[in-house]
Amino acid sequence: MTLDKTKTTAKKKVEQVNAVVIRFVGDSGDGMQLTGTQFTDTSAMFGNDVATFPNYPSEIRAPQGSLYGVSGFQVHIGSVEISTPGDDLDLLVAMNPAGLKTNLKAVKAGHTIIVDTDSFTKKNLQKAEYETNPLEDGSLENYRVIEVAMTSLTREALKGLGLDNKSIVRSKNMFALGMVYWMYGRDMKHTLDFFEKKFKFKPIIAEANSKVIKTGYFFAETLELIPNSYSIAPSTMPKGTYRIVNGNTATAWGFLAAAEKSGLELYLGSYPITPATDILHELVKHKHFGVKAFQAEDEIAGITSTIGAAFAGDLAITTTSGPGLALKGEAIGLAMMTELPIVVVNVQRGGPSTGLPTRTEQSDLLQAMYGRNGESPVIVIAASSPADCFDYAFEASKLALEHMTPVILLTDGYIANGSEPWKIKSIKDMPDIKPNIITNDSEGYGPFDRDNDSLARNWAIPGTPGLEHRIGGLEKNEFTGNVSHDPLNHESMTNIRAEKVKRVENYIPDLTPEYAEEGDLLVVGWGGTYGSLHSAVRDMSKDGYKIGHAHFHYINPMSKNTADVFSRFKKIIVCELNKGQLSFVLKGKFNQYDFLQYNKVQGLPFSVIDLKAKFKTLIKED
């Protein structure tokens, strides 16, 4: 599509749309994450539903202009329910050739690309491995390209302000943001306030950024290349007070809430690892709540200090990602054997080994289920969206404390870094947490005396007079808790530990499929793929397909009605970002059903379009 650059429009039209997907891309130092976050927050405050997905390289400051140094931030906003950061793009803002090259494929044909023409120099084109300039060689014919000399215009706008060149160039992202704000009818106020607050002590920087964003905004308004703007009405989300959270923050806050609700102090033992480190970053801030966040010397000390803190009576958690979970395996066994309550958060990333540290995957499920020596079942649960990381961090704490067992909470890089609106939960709306702490020895205390229903053992905390006892990794006598190598006792204890975890099924909710109770196809997923699967099933359900979506939050144990749900659908497909790990578990447990699989291991989330195509084929096959 060629655009007539000479034609002027007197008054620009406003076009109504339900939802748009926008991606900002540039060098990892170009401020794309900030640009995207500002657009997201402004849209959310306007009342749109939003979902975001940052995508950045594992290098901190990769060489400028390189293909692997491109940092991106995608945001999906709508007047309708938004469940994913979106698949194909309505708008791509590319600050350099490398950004254009690596992201072009995602842009819908006929849709808009804004580029900073100043960055399309010979050198940058070479770095992006372009043989000819894509702005000139016709390769972008199928898109609406808006060429803007952003760097020069930014420089012009800041003339006379006395800023150095580096600071000038650094604020060009705000020019782009200003343009996008005009195009989508957004108010600049939130961002202007943000500058004022953030650069309180550097007023010149605040002024420069404000100037640039306004320049971008008015430039877009007058530029003939942009014939109209878009309006996205506020969505109809439930009433309440909201904020935008990403999954790692929500996870950290879930633990804060669980500590307050249980009346225990929160202990975190952790070692930095991508993409889990932000949970540590968040919790270290909260010393005002008495949080004890300990950066240990390694993953093993992270979890073993956590076990020590649990023994001493704290709500004790450790956070990690795949390779770290492998290192923690033996210690999870110790926590399981000593029946101490700890939570292990695994923010999954692409594996195996170091794998794809900044990309997402769901390939640690089997490690979480079985990655220990001996018979050592633990509770495994998974969060499914950035905001519900809060609920499942809380739930993981509750289950650990009330059932005296380690709990592995699985999240992933996609929901950990992605963000969405969270209808804020007050502590008073959260369920009670009642740990099995005993404080007197009047009834002839034994450390392995158990609750009759849950089989959770008593928790006697050091400092409590009269309840002194020893626990350890050796097998112990079922009644006295003393070390025992007796064969039958070992078998009995093995069974008790398994039964204790199994009985958790009596304390968790049913599996409730969305969109259909029965039908032609049941889409099964777990964890961070919820948004994509939900969107695909929602769309197809609207189109009249008999399709349901069952999403597993509880993987060990599973809800008691699981088989019943499976029995009501003609076909079942298990969709995972791995080679079939939940499928493997389901096939072992429910071998009366045929589980079809849909798997992807590209370090990327599912595409809703691809999912729908697959589901339609399966339904048509009948």
Add this chain to the structure above:
Amino acid sequence: MEDIAVKQYTFKDFQSDQEVRWCPGCDDYVILRSMLKALPEMEVKKEDVVFISGIGCSSRFPYYVDSYGMHGIHGRAAAIASGVKLANPNLSVWVATGDGDAMAIGGNHFIHVLRRNLDLNIVLFNNEIYGLTKGQFSPTSVLGQKTKSSPYGNTQPPFQPGELAIGARARFFARIGGNTPKEMTKLFIDAEKFKGTSLIEVLQNCVIFNDGCFTNYTDKAVKDEQQLHVEHGEPMIFGKNKDKGLILDGLTLKIVTIGEDNIEEKDLLVHDAKCENEIMHHMLINLRYPLVTGIIRSVEEPTLEEREAELTEQVKSNSNFSKVDDLFFSGETYEVK
């Protein structure tokens, strides 16, 4: 008013009902008895005592003390204990560990716990061999030592535990022979009193796999001639007749005899365990004749838990947040109507 003073305990109060299962004649029995004698003297409530161990012969220790205890996994006792202490700084936390547990599989935790200076007490049972796995060389086994995994002699040069500890910034290091219960009992009490991580190396004879490895220093017949037991503020004197001592000759320690070459007692070095500069402590640790025992280094500085508590108080007093709701509803929230 309730009497908050610690009740007077006896040896028996800390003795657990478990049958002790070390080999007959093992120095571990001496360590256990010394500890059970020391505990009632520490002015610590029984319910506040926690023993943590890893894996190995030494690590069975918690089962034999009637206090709170955890028998952990190999090498991790120091890390488990760190979590216990950070969770509840009021507890008296002890680590029972061996040369393999602390310096091989648990080497990383060992150096970092010393660096951080939590108020813990670590008893290192050094027998220069792996006992529980039946006789392989350890990180303190000497060169040439024949063991099950070095039948032709050990080729891996050993660590000197004290030297490693000083390198890791240990504030308290003491060494004691495994056959001297009286001195050991006193050391345990001193270690508990010391605020910071205390490391006590016990030269512990393994009667089965490395019998006699310390005999040249610890045997009653030679002990006084071979060992120099240092006391803070006292001259460095040793020998059956208390007639030998140490002086500094250039950059090395030199053995002298009182009465020879015009040497008098006042010429001898006076032990300063509290000297921050670790050079003299390092030299004493590495001396083989005489072998130095007693508290070699004891330098107090704020513990990790004290630094953490101070910071927490500071943050609390500057913060508007006391309940999580204060945080959740703060900052950039918005209303959907």
